[in-house]
Amino acid sequence: MSPRLPRIHSYLKQKGLDGLIISAESNISYLCEYACRDAYLLICQKENIYFTDSRYIEEVKKNLSGCRIIKANGSVFKLIAQACTELRLKRIAFEERSLPFAEYAKISENLKKGAKLIPTHNLIEALRQVKGIEELKKIKKAIWITKEAFGFIKSFIAAGRREIEVAAELERFIRYKGASSSAFDIIVASGPNSRFPHHLTSLRKIKNNETLLIDLGVDFKGYKSDLTRIFFLGKINSLNQDIYDTVKEAQARAIKKIKPAVKINEIDIAARQYIAHKGYGKFFVHNTGHGIGLQIHEDPHISSNEGSELKPGMVFTVEPGIYLPGRFGVRIEDMVLVSENGCEVLSGAIDK
Secondary structure, three states, X not given: OOOOXXXXXXXXXXHOOOEEEEOOHHHHHHHHOOOOOXXXXXXXXXXXXXXXXXXXXXXXXHHOOOOXXXXXXXXXXXXXXXXXXXOOOOEXXXXXXXXXXXXXHHHHHHOOOOOEEEEEOOHHHHHHOEOOHHHHHHHHHHHHHHHHHHHHHOOOOOOOOEHHHHHHHHHHHHHHOOOOEEOOOOEEEEHHHHHOXXXXXXXXXXXXXXXXEEEEOEEEOOEEOOEEEXXXXXXXXXXXXXXXXXXXXXXXXXXXXXXXXXXHHHHHHHHHHHHHHOOOHHHOOOXXXXXXXXXXXXXXXXXXXXXXXXXXXXXXXXXXXXXXXXXXXXXXXXXXXXXXXXXXXXOXXXXX
């Protein structure tokens, strides 16, 4: 059994809950310490039950211990309800953000009278904020692959290449280096396309004397990376340079704030205030960063509204940006780890 499961047992006992149905794939993977797919997990004091279908049974038997495995030939929701009845569970928690209403209804209608489903929010996600040693190893390997890919692509980028060609070369490269896939659709945004924070990589041809923004992340054994770099082709004009230097300094000021017990909003404020001081405040249109691990966006969210404190073991991005309407945009994104006394930048910047 994973050492993470007893923590959930303790929580259930504390809250007077008999069991918990977990439906979020990332949360099941976290608790089972195995990349789970198309599964549900029922946790209670008596036993833990893993539900999946025939496609994954042999794989699960090989990789999972500490759980009874049930193969779903028919309705998995009926089987979950039956298991709750057999275990005499009355107050059964579920993840309100990841269990669709239709699935909730199917489980509910098959429960015995007196049993009820009780919503929970952010229970396992809160635990996932602090990464363990094995998680950090996978995250660091994902970052290494990403950095290698940026180094490789510098020699491939040229005027006349299409954005989609660059993305395709990156996708090929990261797989050769051991990634299972990209962590999200790779963003290659040239010239005016860089003004869109989440540009959809297009057929546009890259031109000289313009900004090229590449946002790349990989998936390595379930754990993600997320870095953004700016490349300049040809001559860098004074506005490009000023925007780049401003974003770079804003990122440095945000990173300098990072250490245990600091309120998360102080990181966002440090970057945002500097960008505003330079006259570009209204062009910084997103949060300064986000947690990253089994999901590309997870807690903590590095925003001006987040008043909770940093804890050692948290991993997140720091990615201020400036996007000038009709012109271009600059974002620089690195990943950091909150250490016992400060922070470690897990990804070193690649110079323009």
